[in-house]
Amino acid sequence: MKVVVCVKQIPDPADPGELDPDSKTLRRDVKLILDESDSYGVEMALQLVDTAGEGEVHLVSMVPNNEVSGLRTALAMGAAGASLISDECLAGSDALGTAKVLAKAIAAQEPDLVLTATESSDGYTGTVPVQIAELLGLPSVTFAKEIEIDGSTAKVKRQTEAGYDDVECPLPAVVSVTAGVVEPRYPSFKGIMAAKNKPVEELTVEALGIDAGEVGWAGSRQDIVEITAAPVREAGEIIEDEGDAHERIVAFLDELKVL
Amino acid sequence: MDFSPDEDHDLIAEGVRAVCGDFGDGYWSDLDQRHEFPWEFYARLADGGWVGIAVPEEYGGGGRGIAEAAVVLRTIAASGAAMNGCSAVHLTIFGLNPVVVFGNDRLKETFLPRAATGDLHVAFGVTEANAGTDTSQISTRAVRDGDGWRIRGQKIWTSKALESEVVLLLVRTGEADSGLDGLSLFLADLDPDHVDIRPIPKVARNAVASCEVFYDDLPVEGWRLVGEEGQGFRHILHGLNPERILLASEAIGIGEVALERAVTYAKDRNVFGRPIGMNQAISHPLAKARIELHAAWLAAQEAAWRYDHGLSCGEQANSAKYLAAEASFMAADVALQTHGGMGFATEYHVERYWREARIQRTVPVSQEMTLNFVAQKVMGLPRSY
Ligand SMILES: Cc1cc2nc3c(=O)[nH]c(=O)nc-3n(C[C@H](O)[C@H](O)[C@H](O)COP(=O)(O)OP(=O)(O)OC[C@H]3O[C@@H](n4cnc5c(N)ncnc54)[C@H](O)[C@@H]3O)c2cc1C
Ligand SMILES: Cc1cc2nc3c(=O)[nH]c(=O)nc-3n(C[C@H](O)[C@H](O)[C@H](O)COP(=O)(O)OP(=O)(O)OC[C@H]3O[C@@H](n4cnc5c(N)ncnc54)[C@H](O)[C@@H]3O)c2cc1C
Numbered sequence: 001m002k003v004v005v006c007v008k009q010i011p012d013p014a015d016p017g018e019l020d021p022d023s024k025t026l027r028r029d030v031k032l033i034l035d036e037s038d039s040y041g042v043e044m045a046l047q048l049v050d051t052a053g054e055g056e057v058h059l060v061s062m063v064p065n066n067e068v069s070g071l072r073t074a075l076a077m078g079a080a081g082a083s084l085i086s087d088e089c090l091a092g093s094d095a096l097g098t099a100k101v102l103a104k105a106i107a108a109q110e111p112d113l114v115l116t117a118t119e120s121s122d123g124y125t126g127t128v129p130v131q132i133a134e135l136l137g138l139p140s141v142t143f144a145k146e147i148e149i150d151g152s153t154a155k156v157k158r159q160t161e162a163g164y165d166d167v168e169c170p171l172p173a174v175v176s177v178t179a180g181v182v183e184p185r186y187p188s189f190k191g192i193m194a195a196k197n198k199p200v201e202e203l204t205v206e207a208l209g210i211d212a213g214e215v216g217w218a219g220s221r222q223d224i225v226e227i228t229a230a231p232v233r234e235a236g237e238i239i240e241d242e243g244d245a246h247e248r249i250v251a252f253l254d255e256l257k258v259l
Numbered sequence: 260m261d262f263s264p265d266e267d268h269d270l271i272a273e274g275v276r277a278v279c280g281d282f283g284d285g286y287w288s289d290l291d292q293r294h295e296f297p298w299e300f301y302a303r304l305a306d307g308g309w310v311g312i313a314v315p316e317e318y319g320g321g322g323r324g325i326a327e328a329a330v331v332l333r334t335i336a337a338s339g340a341a342m343n344g345c346s347a348v349h350l351t352i353f354g355l356n357p358v359v360v361f362g363n364d365r366l367k368e369t370f371l372p373r374a375a376t377g378d379l380h381v382a383f384g385v386t387e388a389n390a391g392t393d394t395s396q397i398s399t400r401a402v403r404d405g406d407g408w409r410i411r412g413q414k415i416w417t418s419k420a421l422e423s424e425v426v427l428l429l430v431r432t433g434e435a436d437s438g439l440d441g442l443s444l445f446l447a448d449l450d451p452d453h454v455d456i457r458p459i460p461k462v463a464r465n466a467v468a469s470c471e472v473f474y475d476d477l478p479v480e481g482w483r484l485v486g487e488e489g490q491g492f493r494h495i496l497h498g499l500n501p502e503r504i505l506l507a508s509e510a511i512g513i514g515e516v517a518l519e520r521a522v523t524y525a526k527d528r529n530v531f532g533r534p535i536g537m538n539q540a541i542s543h544p545l546a547k548a549r550i551e552l553h554a555a556w557l558a559a560q561e562a563a564w565r566y567d568h569g570l571s572c573g574e575q576a577n578s579a580k581y582l583a584a585e586a587s588f589m590a591a592d593v594a595l596q597t598h599g600g601m602g603f604a605t606e607y608h609v610e611r612y613w614r615e616a617r618i619q620r621t622v623p624v625s626q627e628m629t630l631n632f633v634a635q636k637v638m639g640l641p642r643s644y
Contacts, residue, residue, distance in 0.1 A: 076274075186274070186277050186278050186303075186307060187307075188274075188307040188309075189271070189274060189307060189308035189309055189312055189321050190321065192270050192274050193267070193321075196266075196270075
């Protein structure tokens with residue numbers, strides 16, 4: 001069984017850098033790491049291949065600057081290889097442009113299953129997975145908390161607000177994995193060292209047979225009109241206990257409609 | 260000379276840091292207070308292959324050298340785990356070196372694969388109450404008993420004896436006055452029927468006990484002799500330099516975490532309407548601590564590099580241990596001072612680093628004996644004892 005996992009490499013959220021006022025997007029010329037959201041998909045894929053007893057996990061990632069640090073983390077966890085799409089003409093890609101590129105790279109791998117996160121930690125439009133499925137003409141299942149492969153069928157427990165839905169679809173399919181549903185393994189010493197020699201195929205837009213005009217700033221149908229800094233958090237309300245603090249806290253939470 | 264960053268070392272540090280990230284200061288101060296061994300931490304490091312990193316590959320280990328083991332231990336210490344974390348794994352990481360170098364095949368095949376997976380816990384028993392630093396006075400004896408031996412006597416300060424299955428034990432097999440030539444090294448079982456272990460109440464690193472260990476005619480099979488009879492001291496000497504390098508690295512890690520906490524505190528704490536870090540009486544000692552830790556780390560890396568390349572490294576290993584023990588304790592002390600009264604509060608953790616940073620001035624060898632080595636063996640000054 002071949003599982004392709006889309007992994008986004010993002011600026012470290014602990015040190016997120018800054019917005020570029022010209023392009024109105026996040027500066028990405030810093031060291032990028034594996035998006036934590038994608039570590040669940042990687043773990044899920046490794047477990048599925050393990051259960052199947054054969055096959056491999058292949059990663060697909062699109063980045064601005066040939067960055068491989070995040071891919072190495074996922075390779076160290078146990079993925080066998082990766083496709084890296086990095087091309088100057090991709091700068092400014094919107095979600096659809098990204099999906100077009102990823103879809104082509106995924107198709108080249110002829111996978112049985114494609115996993116993504118439900119949304120990235122930095123862009124979090126949550127639209128790329130379904131766009132990939134549409135472009136590839138594959139079934140799309142979102143918010144998976146459990147996946148079981150039964151022959152050529154994927155049985156998915158799909159998380160909902162009330163509980164979960166049982167969903168089945170034929171393979172190949174694109175399934176987005178909810179964050180936190182599995183415990184991603186930490187790379188072991190041997191895994192980390194082995195990852196250094198695992199194949200990372202670098203692909204250009206041309207190699208994928210995509211017209212440069214369809215992606216990047218040129219192809220983007222999305223226009224970022226304006227960016228504003230998030231409002232500074234206002235000081236909270238301090239409740240001094242005069243015997244009725246609990247009642248006032250309950251009233252406050254009630255007002256927020258969180259109770 | 261090449262000072263470019265070593266990619267593997269960076270990756271190793273990152274890998275170990277990820278695991279340690281799950282074990283915060285609270286975990287360590289809790290175990291320290293309850294005098295409990297960090298089993299979960301140990302298991303996680305062992306699963307990742309970090310404990311077996313220096314065991315040869317043919318026995319399933321990582322096959323790396325002292326330079327890499329040093330990075331592992333420095334990173335553990337710097338995570339806030341300090342000596343509690345390091346001592347938990349230290350002896351499995353490198354303690355079996357005499358077995359690797361001098362041990363017979365049966366010893367290697369029986370124990371090294373288990374060290375590689377971290378499944379084997381090892382203690383090290385050299386120090387005796389009546390011998391002190393003068394190892395030539397060791398009196399715990401092994402006498403022949405058929406094809407094997409029986410060991411009788413008493414060791415002190417044996418760390419991790421409570422949790423360990425085996426102990427690398429230096430005992431006398433020659434005549435009582437045979438000095439360093441009458442010592443032999445065994446990898447013996449800590450069999451509760453013949454071994455009585457009593458933890459020594461102590462000031463620091465209380466998640467890992469150091470113990471008095473009484474050996475009451477402990478039977479040991481012949482193949483458990485490491486190397487040659489009468490050569491035990493020489494076999495141990497071989498491992499002393501790497502041991503110093505590793506302890507230096509642990510000390511540096513503690514100094515680094517103490518310093519990191521102090522810098523944060525110095526930026527945040529306002530007194531007289533300004534951050535205390537604006538006062539040079541606060542900032543200069545912090546800067547000095549950083550410089551000294553950096554110098555000690557360079558010395559440790561040089562020593563490790565020499566050892567791994569088969570070059571003599573006695574002077575370098577002793578220098579690194581000396582510098583690191585001083586730099587670490589000074590950094591921890593400055594960190595304590597920077598925290599004012601809060602430095603003494605358990606919740607800020609610098610008091611724990613400070614207590615644990617003090618250990619390396621005495622262990623595994625005192626600063627005085629380190630200076631004795633350099634004065635006599637390196638500079639040719641007359642022996643003082
Ligand atoms: C050259 C280049 C420059 C870029 N410049 C900027 C920029 O300056 N500012 C900016 O904000 N964004 C930039 N992007 C990122 C791009 O705009 C987003 O990747 C895209 O819009 C997806 O949006 P999202 O993160 O909201 O995806 P979501 O739909 O939230 O993502 C869901 C899941 O889809 C998968 N996925 C999404 N994107 C990728 C990817 N790139 N590779 C692999 N898997 C992925 C992941 O599994 C992800 O968790 C750039 C991208 C490239 C290639
Ligand atoms: C926390 C901890 C863990 C330990 N773990 C272990 C362990 O696992 N296994 C083990 O075998 N041992 C262990 N030890 C013991 C440790 O190695 C010894 O305590 C240390 O080597 C000092 O030996 P000593 O206690 O006998 O001191 P002594 O030899 O009694 O020395 C006392 C003081 O006199 C000084 N001194 C002695 N002779 C001279 C001289 N000629 N010149 C200058 N100064 C001199 C010493 O430097 C020291 O300051 C541990 C100790 C501690 C505190």
